[in-house]
Amino acid sequence: xxxxxxxxxxxxxxxxxxxxxxxxxxxxxxxxxxxxxxxxxxxxxxxxxxxxxxxxxxxxxxxxxxxxxxxxxxxxxxxxxxxxxxxxxxxxxxxxxxxxxxxxxxxxxxxxxxxxxxxxxxxxxxxxxxxxxxxxxxxxxxxxxxxxxxxxxxxxxxxxxxxxxxxxxxxxxxxxxxxxxxxxxxxxxxxxxxxxxxxxxxxxxxxxxxxxxxxxxxxxxxxxxxxxxxxxxxxxxxxxxxxxxxxxxxxxxxxxxxxxxxxxxxxxxxxxxxxxxxxxxxxxxxxxxxxxxx
Amino acid sequence: xxxxxxxxxxxxxxxxxxxxxxxxxxxxxxxxxxxxxxxxxxxxxxxxxxxxxxxxxxxxxxxxxxxxxxxxxxxxxxxxxxxxxxxxxxxxxxxxxxxxxxxxxxxxxxxxxxxxxxxxxxxxxxxxxxxxxxxxxxxxxxxxxxxxxxxxxxxxxxxxxxxxxxxxxxxxxxxxxxxxxxxxxxxxxxxxxxxxxxxxxxxxxxxxxxxxxxxxxxxxxxxxxxxxxxxxxxxxxxxxxxxxxxxxxxxxxxxxxxxxxxxxxxxxxxxxxxxxxxxxxxxxxxxxxxxxxxxxxxxxxxxxxxxxxxxxxxxxxxxxxxxx
Amino acid sequence: xxxxxxxxxxxxxxxxxxxxxxxxxxxxxxxxxxxxxxxxxxxxxxxxxxxxxxxxxxxxxxxxxxxxxxxxxxxxxxxxxxxxxxxxxxxxxxxxxxxxxxxxxxxxxxxxxxxxxxxxxxxxxxxxxxxxxxxxxxxxxxxxxxxxxxxxxxxxxxxxxxxxxxxxxxxxxxxxxxxxxxxxxxxxxxxxxxxxxxxxxxxxxxxxxxxxxxxxxxxxxxxxxxxxxxxxxxxxxxxxxxxxxxxxxxxxxxxxxxxxxxxxxxxxxxxxxxxxxxxxxxxxxxxxxxxxxxxxxxxxxxxxxxxxxxxxxxxxxxxxxxxxxxxxxxxxxxxxxxxxxxxxxxxxxxxxxxxxxxxxxxxxxxxxxxxxxxxxxxxx
Numbered sequence: 001x002x003x004x005x006x007x008x009x010x011x012x013x014x015x016x017x018x019x020x021x022x023x024x025x026x027x028x029x030x031x032x033x034x035x036x037x038x039x040x041x042x043x044x045x046x047x048x049x050x051x052x053x054x055x056x057x058x059x060x061x062x063x064x065x066x067x068x069x070x071x072x073x074x075x076x077x078x079x080x081x082x083x084x085x086x087x088x089x090x091x092x093x094x095x096x097x098x099x100x101x102x103x104x105x106x107x108x109x110x111x112x113x114x115x116x117x118x119x120x121x122x123x124x125x126x127x128x129x130x131x132x133x134x135x136x137x138x139x140x141x142x143x144x145x146x147x148x149x150x151x152x153x154x155x156x157x158x159x160x161x162x163x164x165x166x167x168x169x170x171x172x173x174x175x176x177x178x179x180x181x182x183x184x185x186x187x188x189x190x191x192x193x194x195x196x197x198x199x200x201x202x203x204x205x206x207x208x209x210x211x212x213x214x215x216x217x218x219x220x221x222x223x224x225x226x227x228x229x230x231x232x233x234x235x236x237x238x239x240x241x242x243x244x245x246x247x248x249x250x251x252x253x254x255x256x257x258x259x260x261x262x263x264x265x266x267x268x269x270x271x272x273x274x275x276x277x278x279x280x281x282x283x284x285x286x287x288x289x290x291x292x293x294x
Numbered sequence: 295x296x297x298x299x300x301x302x303x304x305x306x307x308x309x310x311x312x313x314x315x316x317x318x319x320x321x322x323x324x325x326x327x328x329x330x331x332x333x334x335x336x337x338x339x340x341x342x343x344x345x346x347x348x349x350x351x352x353x354x355x356x357x358x359x360x361x362x363x364x365x366x367x368x369x370x371x372x373x374x375x376x377x378x379x380x381x382x383x384x385x386x387x388x389x390x391x392x393x394x395x396x397x398x399x400x401x402x403x404x405x406x407x408x409x410x411x412x413x414x415x416x417x418x419x420x421x422x423x424x425x426x427x428x429x430x431x432x433x434x435x436x437x438x439x440x441x442x443x444x445x446x447x448x449x450x451x452x453x454x455x456x457x458x459x460x461x462x463x464x465x466x467x468x469x470x471x472x473x474x475x476x477x478x479x480x481x482x483x484x485x486x487x488x489x490x491x492x493x494x495x496x497x498x499x500x501x502x503x504x505x506x507x508x509x510x511x512x513x514x515x516x517x518x519x520x521x522x523x524x525x526x527x528x529x530x531x532x533x534x535x536x537x538x539x540x541x542x543x544x545x546x547x548x549x550x551x552x553x554x555x556x557x558x559x560x561x562x563x564x565x566x567x568x569x570x571x572x573x574x575x576x577x578x579x580x581x582x583x584x585x586x587x588x589x590x591x592x593x594x595x596x597x598x599x600x601x602x603x604x605x606x607x608x609x610x611x612x613x614x615x616x617x618x
Numbered sequence: 619x620x621x622x623x624x625x626x627x628x629x630x631x632x633x634x635x636x637x638x639x640x641x642x643x644x645x646x647x648x649x650x651x652x653x654x655x656x657x658x659x660x661x662x663x664x665x666x667x668x669x670x671x672x673x674x675x676x677x678x679x680x681x682x683x684x685x686x687x688x689x690x691x692x693x694x695x696x697x698x699x700x701x702x703x704x705x706x707x708x709x710x711x712x713x714x715x716x717x718x719x720x721x722x723x724x725x726x727x728x729x730x731x732x733x734x735x736x737x738x739x740x741x742x743x744x745x746x747x748x749x750x751x752x753x754x755x756x757x758x759x760x761x762x763x764x765x766x767x768x769x770x771x772x773x774x775x776x777x778x779x780x781x782x783x784x785x786x787x788x789x790x791x792x793x794x795x796x797x798x799x800x801x802x803x804x805x806x807x808x809x810x811x812x813x814x815x816x817x818x819x820x821x822x823x824x825x826x827x828x829x830x831x832x833x834x835x836x837x838x839x840x841x842x843x844x845x846x847x848x849x850x851x852x853x854x855x856x857x858x859x860x861x862x863x864x865x866x867x868x869x870x871x872x873x874x875x876x877x878x879x880x881x882x883x884x885x886x887x888x889x890x891x892x893x894x895x896x897x898x899x900x901x902x903x904x905x906x907x908x909x910x911x912x913x914x915x916x917x918x919x920x921x922x923x924x925x926x927x928x929x930x931x932x933x934x935x936x937x938x939x940x941x942x943x944x945x946x947x948x949x950x951x952x953x954x955x956x957x958x959x960x961x962x963x964x965x966x967x968x969x970x971x972x973x974x975x976x977x978x979x980x981x982x983x984x985x986x987x988x989x990x991x992x993x994x995x996x997x998x
Contacts, residue, residue, distance in 0.1 A: 006833050009858070013825040038405035086585055095404030096351050097588050100545055103538060104584025111578035119659045121846040123878050130881060132857045139857050213853075214822030215846045215878060222534070223820040226412070233409060258826035264789055264816045266826075268420040271413040278410045279398040323710035330703060423789055424816075426798075432791040433746055434698065434724040449735075451706075520699075525731050528698045528724040528791075530657075566693075566700065567707075577655070 009138040010259045011252065016144040018251020019151045020214075022244040023206040024228025025235070026154060027199040029243050032232075033175045034195035037098050041082065041106035042203055043225020044113075048075045049204025050216030051113055054122040064127070072204050078109070079200025083193050106221065113218040124211040143212050150209055151244065154202060158240055171195060230274045236284020245286055298474075305470065308553070309463050316455050325451040329523060331556075331563045332458035333516050338543040338555035339462075339469050340512035345541070346550030347473060348505045349485035350400060351408050353537050354415025358510040360422055360532030361388045362517025367438045367527050368428055377441050381518040385511045392510030396503035415537050422529040434528030441522045454523045461519065465512055469552050472508075481505065542580060546587050548594025557596050645681075645688035646947045648673070648938060649708030651719035651729070652743070652931075656696035657790070657819060660844055661721035664928030665743055666691055668912075669718060671919050672935040682942050694720055698728035705729040709736045716941075716952050718934040719743055721927075723791050730757055739953040741937060743930035746795050750976040758956055758976045760933040760966055762891065766981040767868050768799040770889040772807040774986055774997075775838060778863070784813035784836035786827055786851060788843035792869055796842030812836055817847060825854045838862050844869035845878060852882035863887065868984065872925040876992055887997070889984040891926035891966050895996045904963045908932075912965055929965030937962060937969065 024046055031039045052071035056062045062070070086101050127146055132139040162168035173181040174191045182188050207216065207224075214220070227250065235246020250270055257269040277285065319325045341355050365384035369375045399410050422429050429435055440449040441457065448457045472478050483491040484498045491498050521527050539562060547558025566576060591598055650669050653662035673689040681687060690712050692704035701720050708714045709732070716739045720726050723746025730749075733740045733756050742749050742759040749759050775783065785800050787793035793816065804811050813834045815827040828851065831839060839862060841851045848870045855864055864886050866875075871890035876883045892899060896909035912932055916924030940962065941955035959978065962969040967983025986997040 002833060006829055009829040010826055013823060013829070017823050032405075038408070040408075086589065089589060093592075094349070095408075096345065096349060096549075097592065099351055099405065099408050100541065101585055101588045103541070104581050104588065106581070107538070108578055108581025108585065111575075111581055114577065114655070115575070119655070119663060120874065121849075121878060123849070123880065130856075132859065139859060141857055210822075215849065217846070220820070220822075224822075226416075229409060230413075233406070255826045259830050263827045264424045265420065267818060268417050271417050274413050275398075275410055275417075278402055278406060278413075282402060282406055323707050326706040326710070327703065330699065426794060431794040432724065432789065433722075433748070433795060434727055434791075436727045436730070436748075524698065524702055524728065526698060526702075526728040528728065530696055530724065531698050566703075 005137040006259070008136050010255045012135060012138045012140055014252035014255030015248055016140055016147060016251070017254065018231075018248035019144075019147045019244075020206065020210050020224075020247070021227045021231040021250050022235075022247025023147070023151050023154060023209075024203060024224055025231035025243045025247050026158070026228075026240070027203040027206070028229055028232045029237055029240065030158075030199040030202070031195050032237050034171050035087075035175070035192050037087070037095075037102070038229070039196075039199065040099060040102040040225070041109060042199065042228060043221035043223075044106045044109040045075050045079060045200045045203030045221075046207035046210075046224050046228075047113060047216065047218065047221035048078060048109065049207025050124070050211035050220065051117055051122070051207075051218065052204070053208045053211065054124060054216060055117060057124065058122065064125075068208055071208060072201050075204030075207075076197050076201045079196045079203075080193055082200075083196035087196070088189065088192070106225070110218055110221060117218060119218060121215050121217040122211075123215045124208075126212040127209075141213060143209070146209050147213075150205065154205075155240055155244055162240070167191075167194070227270075230270060232284075233274060234277055234285055236286045242284055242286030246284065249285075301470065301474075304553075305467065312459055312463065313456075316452055325455055327564060327567075329451055329454045329458050331560050332455070332462045333520050333523070334540075334543060334559035334563050335556045336458075336462045336465050336516040336519075337513055337540055338547065338559045339465055339552055340509040340516070341540050342544045342547075342550065342552065342555045343469060343472070343505050343512075344509045345544050346548075346554075347478060347481040347485065348502050350502055350506070351404075351541070352411040352506075352509075353408050353534070353541065354411040354413070354418070355509075355513055355540050356532045356534070356536040357415045357418035358388045358392065358513035359517040359520070359536070359540075360418060360527075360529070361391070362514030363521040363527045363532070364422060364429055364435070364517075365514070366518040366521040367435045370439055371435065371437055372428075377439060377518075377522060381515060384518050385514045388514030388517075389507045389511040393503065393507045396506040397499075400499060400502040400506060412534065412537075415534060419529060419533050422532060429529070432529055434526055436526045438521050438525045438527070440525065448522070458519055458523065461515070465515075466552050466556070473550075473552070477501070477504070539580075542584055544594075546583060546594060548596035549592070551594065551596045554594045554596035557599075558594065561595070643685045645686040646942065647688045647690060647712055647714040648935075649705075649712060649714035649717040650689055650691045650931075651694050651701055651704045651708070651717065651725070652691065653696040653721040653725065654691075654693040656694075658696040658722045661743070661927045662693070662696075664916075664925055665719070665721055665931035666693075667920055668916065668924070668928035669931040669935055671915060672932055675915070676935075676939060682939055683947075685947070687939070690714060694725055696722055696725065698725055701725040701729050702732055705732045705740075709733070709738055714738065715947055715949050716740070716938050718931060718938070723749060723795060726759070730754060733757070738949045739956060741934040741956075743927075743934060744791075746791070747799070747977075753974060753976050756953060758937075758971060758978070760930045760937070760964070760969070760978075762868070762966055762979050762983045763977055764795050764799045764867075765803060766979065767889040767984055768796070768803050769981050770984045770986055771840060771865050771887075772803060772809055774887065775809060775865075776807050778838075780837045780863075781808065782810050782812050782834075782836050783838045783840060784815070784831040784834060785811055785840045785842065786815040786817065786824065786831065787841070788819055788847050789816045790819045790843075792844055792867075793842050796867055796869075800840060800842070817843075817851075819843075819847065821847065822850060823854065824851050825858060828854050828858055828860060832858060832860055836862060838865060840865045840867075842867045842869065845872075845875055849875055849878035849882070852879035852886060854882075856882040868926065871987070871994075873923045876989060876994075883989045883992070885989060887986060887988045890987050890994075891929055891983065892985055893924065893926045893929050893965055894994050895985065895987055898994075898996045904961075904968065905965070908963050909965060926965060933962075933964035933966050933969065936964060 027042050056067035126143045128142045170186045171191045178188050231247035231250050235242035254266050258266040362384045369380045480496045488498050543558035543562045548554025652666045673687045677686045694701040723744040726742040726744045745761040747763050787797040813831050866888040868890050899906045941952045945951035945955040959971040967979040969978040971978045987994045
């Protein structure tokens, strides 16, 4: 019985963390699907979401909801600015330059956050209390339910958006073949910008809803960004559901690895799995195989 | 002058200047900085072979640097092996790992490659950090002996300067040769278009693995030298941040340019000195530098310098022509 | 006319400048290396602030032996390479007579060969026992050994009849040193470590490790780390409904920890320097005066609580000042006088250096405190 209780706790903890990774990974996938770029600055939007909310809530004394909305708006504007200033001028560059420029941007945003808000760690109050909930002998926090809920909402919304709205379809068309898309009258530039905006918004939203649990500081973006990236690679870039499954799997792996093998090596275990997937099935566990375009 | 001759001349002048510098800097703090610039140059050149010539990014190169440093540190302090022997051993070991890892890793492209190398770097970092019995864990491994040849002990900046720079110049010469050779031309072809290169009968994959291996070999050697000059190593020096710093050196200096690597290493190593006035601003300036140079100077600072000097020469020539 | 006045003003200005420069004795240069940015900035920042604040203070009250002090601080970002570069620069370029720092054990170890060769005394602000054991001629430290904190905790456990414990430590320099000491000293107190877990410095969820601990027969948990990790541990422990006592290290003895851990912080016990409970100390406590002045001073300058990490720099600066007062402002004299320091009431404790002891503190340097109603409460 006790072993069973332990196992359910690992699974539950793993899934809760996995949902966070999935949500962050989602931001990666949106930009990648529209532009073919992996945005190494994605983690910084997560950080911005958390830090901005702390700033508005704690320092400016705003109520929670306006603070959240304002933070997402600012992070979205930051995403658009970044695309406009650094990505668009380089539209035909090789991946190596794009990778470097997004790394540069992530360092820059991190540095700016450190200068503005200092190096301290901050906590947000939980949205709905701190009384743990019991599920089959295991516990989670009410905040985890928020994370699960918002992740599910984001997935449903993006499914509807990309498959059924004109703009969403146009964005997918750009990802598939930008030239052809522009020939049928789609403004590729706007679509690329939109993808950065959406992805920054989702990233900052993720940063906000996890801040009550994980706390936030100027440098949380690196590790969360990398984990989100892993989720996306494990799940496969092309499918939204795949990203979610990838995130959940990564979270489970970490929790079970920490519980049954060794907590010291849990990140190493996650990365070894990542490498294995990249080597054996680079399109991800749940992705469709892509052919290389020349 | 033929192109080859000009290159030899430039290299000889470069080496000569570097080898006489210590006599004017004797016992000065700058000499110490130059030792680190030497080690970083070696690393930047190694990474540049991969990034500049083969067009493949690595976000985990600090791992090979760390392997060299730790293998040297561990085997000389715990087993008392001969440091020179261990340096060779460490470099071969890192090269072997790179070779084995290279086949699956370099099959990947672009962003996937970046992610795989990043993951590899983090795994190695975790191993440095967690195998406390071997590496001393996060607080580091101290008491690594200085290198020596007979009676000559490399225990001050003056000696270390020559130790590091003679090897660095050797590495630079090797890299220049490599870029001029058939392999270098094939690499450039791969860089420009892999498919086209494949059509011409170049096995791009094997070529990339080869260059990855050479790059790891040089990086590990730099790591060993680092361990013996610092006499101390700690995992924090070999993490993701340092990998990114290495990429920055290569990009800032100039992708595909050996002297650019030197320039990049020199700038990034001395930058903190200048930035001390602006404390805390350095991280922002790193970021800006990466963005601005990638956007506006894809050839790095070295190409800017070349442009300037060409303009200067042209003017000079025009004047001379007029005079005649 | 205007021109003449201008020239006269100009000349007198130059004269004043030169006179000022030639009449005042040159300042005594003291170097400092701290990890002001990077992962150990929680140590380096208060240390840098405190050191600068104290040097300004000393200069305001006339300096040392009529000479001003000049503090030259370099940020090492927690990186050994940068630390070695900075120390070389301090010694060869700035020609300092003594050095303070670095904030971490690793960096302190890295610079030891450099200062030993140059024969300049260094006072490290890091806790690792390796720094001053074995004793090195030029190396001192002000941060309390981790072993002392561990012994405080184990003494308390012995009183509470706790025999089996679980430990969870962070995998950085601070945590691994604590883990080593916990394992080393447990036997002496008849305590058995039945579960040994770690977590990464950037980890955001420790429920897996704590679940594992919950499944054992441990009677108490010791967590060794610095913010924010232990705050996550405290929250997760509360979430999992873990009822056994939770002990923390001195790494979290600042108000920030209570803020971050929230309700999870309640009842946690930890060893700490006296600084966080300065106002609760009895008046006869020899350290009280220094502690209160430091706490008030720091709050005045930086608007936040002074913590005991900053205290390490306070101690280092004052120790050097006293050494120069007693002797000469040369590296050799400072070293010799430092070694003769007796009954110095600092922030970290009562310092007594000697030829055999360059750490200078006993386990009395720590008191045990418990979090009660969101504030520190002195135990005993």
